[in-house]
Amino acid sequence: MKTPHKQTFVLALFSVLLTLGILDAEYGIVRTFVRFICTSCIGLE
Amino acid sequence: MNLSRLRHMTQAITFIISNLGFIPALKTGLICPYLYCYGCPLASTGCPIGTLQHFIILPAIPLYLLGTLGLYGTIFGRAFCGWACPFGAFQDVLGRFGKWQGKPRRKLRPFTYSKFVMLLLVIILAWLTVDTFFCKLCPAGSLFAAIPASIFYPSLSLGFFFYVHIAALLFTIALVLLFSRFWCRYLCPLAPIGIFNRLSLLTITLDQTKCEECQACLNVCPMGIDKLSDIGTSSDCTLCGRCVEACQKNALKLQARK
Numbered sequence: 001m002k003t004p005h006k007q008t009f010v011l012a013l014f015s016v017l018l019t020l021g022i023l024d025a026e027y028g029i030v031r032t033f034v035r036f037i038c039t040s041c042i043g044l045e
Numbered sequence: 046m047n048l049s050r051l052r053h054m055t056q057a058i059t060f061i062i063s064n065l066g067f068i069p070a071l072k073t074g075l076i077c078p079y080l081y082c083y084g085c086p087l088a089s090t091g092c093p094i095g096t097l098q099h100f101i102i103l104p105a106i107p108l109y110l111l112g113t114l115g116l117y118g119t120i121f122g123r124a125f126c127g128w129a130c131p132f133g134a135f136q137d138v139l140g141r142f143g144k145w146q147g148k149p150r151r152k153l154r155p156f157t158y159s160k161f162v163m164l165l166l167v168i169i170l171a172w173l174t175v176d177t178f179f180c181k182l183c184p185a186g187s188l189f190a191a192i193p194a195s196i197f198y199p200s201l202s203l204g205f206f207f208y209v210h211i212a213a214l215l216f217t218i219a220l221v222l223l224f225s226r227f228w229c230r231y232l233c234p235l236a237p238i239g240i241f242n243r244l245s246l247l248t249i250t251l252d253q254t255k256c257e258e259c260q261a262c263l264n265v266c267p268m269g270i271d272k273l274s275d276i277g278t279s280s281d282c283t284l285c286g287r288c289v290e291a292c293q294k295n296a297l298k299l300q301a302r303k
Binding site for chain 2: 003007010011015016017018019021022024028029030032033035037040044045
């Protein structure tokens, strides 16, 4: 497969994964991780 | 504007964007393409390695994460490591004091594939410990989260893993002073995104007709690339463009792949 075709295929593949992830509410899950500051992860108690 | 100045500017802008989380609405669910700990009180985006571990713990397939990283990689290759990563920028600053000055091509051959092993270890340890184990050791987390948070939340006491963080950071600093961009070359679990360099839209091309094989490009590469054919294609190349600037014959170009 030529590189431009590979690029198109890979871009399409990851776009589908991204869309499925967003539809699965994963954006909201990541936002929750960002908003909840895990102090134990950085060694604060 | 030359590439070095542009790179310093994008690194500074990225650092500012990564810390816009002090505005509550800007604490987003976007995933950044570099290590930036969301344990930092100001973080605006999710760290890809932290997110990966959280999804392993849940357990769930991280489709959103895979899609995001895949798109970053297919468009920009590993350019974010050279142009955006705040921890990479920190290593660039440290590099000015490095012992390796003038000989960045020195390599630790046994560690050639260690970044892939690190990614595998991150996954296995998160699964075995049901915890974000790597986050407790991450030197980027030490610098951008543990230290600022200890100042931000003075009421919290410093636990065992805070000292582990500081030790990991000091250890990494010592290694970066001995080997240019040691963390990016051998230990960063996000470095395997470099496999996209072979097909990414952004790349560095070499015009063989202009090249005199003086190797000036290889002598300035902070990632220790030692073959002309590896420039722009090796998973180690961060497309930082230092080689492009070093080439007196304009044989190298940072451009969209044709």
